[in-house]
Amino acid sequence: MIKNRLNDLSSKDWIKFQKSWFVLNPAPRQKDVLVHPAKFPEKLVEEFIKFFTKSGGVVLDPMAGTGSTLLACIASGRVGIGIELSEKYAKVAKRRIDEAPWPDAGAKSGERTKSELSPLLLEGDARELERFDLPEIDYCITSPPYWDMLNVKGAKTQRDRAKAGLDVSYSQDERDFGNIEDYGKFLDEIVSVFAKVHDVLKERAYLTIIVKNIKKKGKIYPLAWDLGKRLGEIFALKDEKIWCQDDQRLAPFGMGSAWVSNTFHHYCLNFRKE
16 A cells, blocks of 8 residues: 555545646635725635645645635645735734634644644734744645736726725735736745745655736736746746636637637646745
């Protein structure tokens, strides 16, 4: 019998996860997290956590937002550590953690108690990762800002959110990655964060980054591919899983004159420290 050193999954579940694409249409967001303009779903995070760690493992999200990764850790019996720059979103995340139900399986994992598995949310800048005195990390998963796309004017979604009194960008903080206008500088600063993540990851531990390529003013910026190339110089780039959404409304972009896709997929890039 093969010894499973990576996770607690059955052989059947292991093989199912190895499929290179999946469809996930997130459930409607709860009222308290609607304020965040780009939350990613706990169900997605939980599937990755269960594959890349064993019960009780320590999981880091250096851009925690409203706490999706930390809630997924509670549900799966892992220790979640999150870092969030925005005080506003950190407050939402803390409230969600306080109100989250603890499943029986999550309340105890091996010899670890519920208190030992409680998530840790730290307010601060992920660029200063070394000052948080983190333990060794078993796995890191996050979804960074998709450059400064939330600051691009004219999108119907942005107009609808503004009318509803919801955030249309992450913040006005100049440290916010979503406020960096220069694409090269944005890439450099994102890569610098993951270089520091490399320092706290255990040997042979994995990093998953959920991201997509960007269309801006008629030009494609291959953010996912650029991150794959740049971070492939620090980690070993192992593969990608494609997250597809098939419940989005199609729009007639470029109708009658040009090819412009309706982009309903994200790249889940998987790296390993080797």
